Amino acid sequence: MMYSLTDRSVSESPAGEHHTLESPARRKDIPPQRRRQILDAARELFAQGGYHGVTVEAIAERVGVSKGNIYWYFKSKQEIFQLLFDDIVEKLFLPLAGALEGEAPAVEKLRALARYTLDAAEKEENVEALHFMWQIGVQPELHKLLPSDYSHWVSPFIEHLTPLFEEMGDATPEGAAQLYLIMLDACWFVGALRPDFYDREAIMAAIEDKFLNPGRRQDA
Amino acid sequence: MMYSLTDRSVSESPAGEHHTLESPARRKDIPPQRRRQILDAARELFAQGGYHGVTVEAIAERVGVSKGNIYWYFKSKQEIFQLLFDDIVEKLFLPLAGALEGEAPAVEKLRALARYTLDAAEKEENVEALHFMWQIGVQPELHKLLPSDYSHWVSPFIEHLTPLFEEMGDATPEGAAQLYLIMLDACWFVGALRPDFYDREAIMAAIEDKFLNPGRRQDA
Amino acid sequence: MMYSLTDRSVSESPAGEHHTLESPARRKDIPPQRRRQILDAARELFAQGGYHGVTVEAIAERVGVSKGNIYWYFKSKQEIFQLLFDDIVEKLFLPLAGALEGEAPAVEKLRALARYTLDAAEKEENVEALHFMWQIGVQPELHKLLPSDYSHWVSPFIEHLTPLFEEMGDATPEGAAQLYLIMLDACWFVGALRPDFYDREAIMAAIEDKFLNPGRRQDA
Amino acid sequence: MMYSLTDRSVSESPAGEHHTLESPARRKDIPPQRRRQILDAARELFAQGGYHGVTVEAIAERVGVSKGNIYWYFKSKQEIFQLLFDDIVEKLFLPLAGALEGEAPAVEKLRALARYTLDAAEKEENVEALHFMWQIGVQPELHKLLPSDYSHWVSPFIEHLTPLFEEMGDATPEGAAQLYLIMLDACWFVGALRPDFYDREAIMAAIEDKFLNPGRRQDA
DNA sequence: CATGAATGAGGTTTCATTCAT
DNA sequence: TATGAATGAAACCTCATTCAT
Numbered sequence: 017m018m019y020s021l022t023d024r025s026v027s028e029s030p031a032g033e034h035h036t037l038e039s040p041a042r043r044k045d046i047p048p049q050r051r052r053q054i055l056d057a058a059r060e061l062f063a064q065g066g067y068h069g070v071t072v073e074a075i076a077e078r079v080g081v082s083k084g085n086i087y088w089y090f091k092s093k094q095e096i097f098q099l100l101f102d103d104i105v106e107k108l109f110l111p112l113a114g115a116l117e118g119e120a121p122a123v124e125k126l127r128a129l130a131r132y133t134l135d136a137a138e139k140e141e142n143v144e145a146l147h148f149m150w151q152i153g154v155q156p157e158l159h160k161l162l163p164s165d166y167s168h169w170v171s172p173f174i175e176h177l178t179p180l181f182e183e184m185g186d187a188t189p190e191g192a193a194q195l196y197l198i199m200l201d202a203c204w205f206v207g208a209l210r211p212d213f214y215d216r217e218a219i220m221a222a223i224e225d226k227f228l229n230p231g232r233r234q235d236a
Numbered sequence: 237m238m239y240s241l242t243d244r245s246v247s248e249s250p251a252g253e254h255h256t257l258e259s260p261a262r263r264k265d266i267p268p269q270r271r272r273q274i275l276d277a278a279r280e281l282f283a284q285g286g287y288h289g290v291t292v293e294a295i296a297e298r299v300g301v302s303k304g305n306i307y308w309y310f311k312s313k314q315e316i317f318q319l320l321f322d323d324i325v326e327k328l329f330l331p332l333a334g335a336l337e338g339e340a341p342a343v344e345k346l347r348a349l350a351r352y353t354l355d356a357a358e359k360e361e362n363v364e365a366l367h368f369m370w371q372i373g374v375q376p377e378l379h380k381l382l383p384s385d386y387s388h389w390v391s392p393f394i395e396h397l398t399p400l401f402e403e404m405g406d407a408t409p410e411g412a413a414q415l416y417l418i419m420l421d422a423c424w425f426v427g428a429l430r431p432d433f434y435d436r437e438a439i440m441a442a443i444e445d446k447f448l449n450p451g452r453r454q455d456a
Numbered sequence: 457m458m459y460s461l462t463d464r465s466v467s468e469s470p471a472g473e474h475h476t477l478e479s480p481a482r483r484k485d486i487p488p489q490r491r492r493q494i495l496d497a498a499r500e501l502f503a504q505g506g507y508h509g510v511t512v513e514a515i516a517e518r519v520g521v522s523k524g525n526i527y528w529y530f531k532s533k534q535e536i537f538q539l540l541f542d543d544i545v546e547k548l549f550l551p552l553a554g555a556l557e558g559e560a561p562a563v564e565k566l567r568a569l570a571r572y573t574l575d576a577a578e579k580e581e582n583v584e585a586l587h588f589m590w591q592i593g594v595q596p597e598l599h600k601l602l603p604s605d606y607s608h609w610v611s612p613f614i615e616h617l618t619p620l621f622e623e624m625g626d627a628t629p630e631g632a633a634q635l636y637l638i639m640l641d642a643c644w645f646v647g648a649l650r651p652d653f654y655d656r657e658a659i660m661a662a663i664e665d666k667f668l669n670p671g672r673r674q675d676a
Numbered sequence: 677m678m679y680s681l682t683d684r685s686v687s688e689s690p691a692g693e694h695h696t697l698e699s700p701a702r703r704k705d706i707p708p709q710r711r712r713q714i715l716d717a718a719r720e721l722f723a724q725g726g727y728h729g730v731t732v733e734a735i736a737e738r739v740g741v742s743k744g745n746i747y748w749y750f751k752s753k754q755e756i757f758q759l760l761f762d763d764i765v766e767k768l769f770l771p772l773a774g775a776l777e778g779e780a781p782a783v784e785k786l787r788a789l790a791r792y793t794l795d796a797a798e799k800e801e802n803v804e805a806l807h808f809m810w811q812i813g814v815q816p817e818l819h820k821l822l823p824s825d826y827s828h829w830v831s832p833f834i835e836h837l838t839p840l841f842e843e844m845g846d847a848t849p850e851g852a853a854q855l856y857l858i859m860l861d862a863c864w865f866v867g868a869l870r871p872d873f874y875d876r877e878a879i880m881a882a883i884e885d886k887f888l889n890p891g892r893r894q895d896a
Numbered sequence: 897c898a899t900g901a902a903t904g905a906g907g908t909t910t911c912a913t914t915c916a917t
Numbered sequence: 918t919a920t921g922a923a924t925g926a927a928a929c930c931t932c933a934t935t936c937a938t
Contacts, residue, residue, distance in 0.1 A: 050918090064375070064376050064377050065288075065375060065377040066286050066288060066289075066371075066374075066375045066377070067286075067288075067289070068285075068286060068287075068288030068289045069286075069287070069288045069375065069377050069378075071910080071911060071912080072911075072912060072913085073910095073911075073912090081919070081920085082919060082920045082921070083911095083912090083913090083920090083921095084913090084914080084915085084919070084920055084921075084922090085918075085919050085920070087912090087913070087914075088918065088919075092912080092913080093912065093913090147374065150370075150374040151286075151374055151375065153425075154286075154367065154370040154371055154374050155284065155285060155286045155289065155371065156284050157284050157285040157286070157289050158289075187445050188438060188441045188442045188445055190435065190438045191435065191437075191438030191439050191440075191441045191442035191445075192442045192445075192446075194426075194434070194435060194438060194439055194442070195419065195439055195442040195443065195446075198419060198422040198423060198425075198426050198439075199415065199418060199419045199422060201422050201425070201426070202418040202419060202421055202422030202425065203418060205373075205418075205421070205422065205425075206414075206418050206421070214414070215410065215411065215414060217411075218408060218410050218411030218414060219411050219414055219415055219418075220411075221408045221411045222408045222411035222412045222414070222415040223415065225407055225408055225411075225412075226412075226415075226446040226447065227446065270901085291927085291928065291929085292928080292929065292930085293927090293928080293929090301902075301903090302902065302903045302904065303903090303904085303929090303930085304902075304903060304904065304905090304930085304931080304932085305901075305902050305903070306930095307929090307930065307931075308900090308901065308902075309901095311930095312929080312930080313928095313929070313930090490922085504815065504816050504817050505728075505815060505817040506726050506727075506728060506729075506811075506814075506815045506817070507728075507729070508725075508726060508727075508728030508729045509726075509727070509728045509815065509817050509818075511906085511907065511908085512907080512908060512909085513906090513907080513908090521923075521924090522923065522924045522925065523908090523909090523924090523925085524909085524910080524911085524923075524924060524925065524926090525922075525923050525924070527908090527909065527910075528921085528922065528923075529922095531909095532908080532909080533907095533908070533909095587814065590810075590814040591726075591814055591815065593865075594726075594807065594810045594811055594814050595724070595725060595726045595729065595811065596724050597724050597725040597726070597729050598729075627885055628878060628881045628882045628885055630875065630878050631875065631877075631878030631879050631880075631881045631882035631885075632882045632885075632886075634866075634874070634875060634878060634879055634882070635859065635879050635882040635883065635886070638859060638862040638863060638865075638866050638879075639855065639858060639859045639862060641862050641865070641866070642858040642859060642861055642862030642865065643858060645858075645861070645862065645865075646854075646858050646861070654854070655850065655851065655854060657851075658848060658850045658851030658854060659851050659854055659855050659858075660851075661847075661848045661851045662848045662851035662852045662854070662855040663855065665847050665848055665851075665852075666852075666855075666886040666887065667886065710897090731931080731932060731933080732932075732933060732934085733931095733932075733933090741897095741898070741899085742898060742899045742900075743899090743900095743932095743933090743934090744898070744899060744900075744901090744934090744935080744936085745897075745898050745899070747933090747934070747935075748897065748898075752933080752934080753932095753933065753934090
């Protein structure tokens, strides 16, 4: 079975109802600006310290409100965490999946995927988000806190990539697909955590040379 | 400046004395069996839940001893964490660095590095260790708990790899070095966290094809 | 060197910042009522059981609040102890020192000192405070917990008293000064700990007769 | 009612049986040298840190034995404390009481009492013992741990002293008696805790001058 | 006698959460 | 909305005591 990559089914969580970022359950809606501030602060802190390493007090302090106030906007620390997760999936993962759809030739799709990934890794605003996601990827215990199945979001990609490498005449299409994904994944990681030895141009060139240069075999 | 990769300077920690795994402060040594049990249980749990997600009580329970007994063998939760870190660095990172030393040709060294990495990723016993290390990589806050500087162990590799790709006549040696490292790093990650879509042979074949096949350029 | 007896330098503690009784770090100020209750309860208990003999739980119980709530008002058990110490020094020791200043004749100063001391020993509210201070005087280990040097508060007195006895023409001024101080000290002790055999009038009469009766020598 | 000062009824404690210092219950008896070492170490430590401020581990460490071994010689920390109390009462308080018995004139008895007290305050070996006793005097909570009633040992003195001052023709015999006792008490305190401003000769001279010089009135 | 090991109660402190105002 | 205050569970750690060897 092959999942659609852009099918948005996060919200039908088995863990029960949880709200979108912008429309709280208990409130009218117009000035939920404070809501955003809290979520932003929480993302920053979670990215650095992990779920258990961050206290509600710390989030409140960073926003500049009282601890109690947090609970007017969100019903628990866990809910904040879930909302952030969903938000990031939507903003970061879904567009990425979009790069693979459409009618472009395989090499273009793969190139677009790489470009999108490397671009995202560099944007200041994404660094925290990526950090955040790695926390979750790395701590299976946290999956219990999440509204949707984490692996649900990663698995499908591999199935989409293999045919593309086949189409390109790659000698080892399945391995290439895995490696490609792993590599892009890791580029995010490295871009986020160790920007000092992350050189976008050099890496993109290497990717072009090693994965996206269909000519090299023809030259032989 | 280029660090030696096998220089074992972890123990000269700025955080002060901490003991090696086998010669604790309070124990003579003959049956350090219980000690091992505790460390093993702790590694398992830390790998799943992260430092803050694991309680000393949980560790004790898994070993089947009382909470207080843990403190007979270790002076704090943090000490356990540090000892595990050092142990893993020694058992996993140092041998990896060893693969790059000696007089073999560049391609052999790079192949050895990849083989060692992929092998390690598969060994059941390493999975937890890798999990554990990613926790730390991903939570900068935890670095404060560690006896030695975390980045100290990762940075030097990049400097060692570039000349090897140059020696191989690679078109983009620096980018290749970065990519190679990132990719192997990520193989560990994927092997540990998502063994379901980790196919060692396919990946190794792709690596051979894309990074270690010097012939393709000569053919052109 | 002779310290000024009323120089208030307690707060410039080497142990770092700690707040006065009335202006804590976390509290605005209006109803510091609970704060006072806690401090009062703590003083009572410390006076009976000593620092290590009293648990935070016990303090909370006596006030009728939860253990956790104590930590909303104070950051640690030790801080409570320090604040009590400072408070008592200010309320009990400093006024005592004040009795020795000014231009009155020696005999008046000494009499005032004795009166103040005996009065203080009788006031119900001071009993605990004196108890409290003796705990500290008697347990050198506790000095480490204190914000200022304990002996700093006692030593200077002796130097102030000797000249007064000289001025009175006492036959053994230095011994008298020591004895006088020791005696008053002990009056506090006895008044606090063994009120059953503490007779203020009898003692004051004896003090007048033995220390403050300059006429007896002139009669000779 | 007037207690006899030398009546040795400590051991008939209401708290139940407890053994003398030299003859343990569970052991033959010959080499209870280790017992002494433990008691000595305990006294030293208790004198500094109070009952609750000292751990059995600390006592064991100072003696150089294992914690468990302490429990071969004594059945509990409390028992050690009790034994030390009894020992000190016997060695320090009882001889003091002895000074008041016999047929000597009042002034000689009072002088002997003062001499004994001041001597005891100076002997190195008594400093800890006095420290120890003050701990107890100052922490009413500890009285519960003791085998006999603490006040039992102090109260009788006052009744013995008043007649002596009467016999001397003192103007305020009861006050004098109280003050005398208080003062000597405090001399111990000061001698033990603040030896720096304790000058035995000066104090003894002042005592002679103020309390024991019956001639001054005759001079008048 | 002596020790290393183990236990469990209890100590200090933290923290998610609630609630009155 | 927002806060200060309060709670109670649970976290880390200590320590008196026991026990097998």
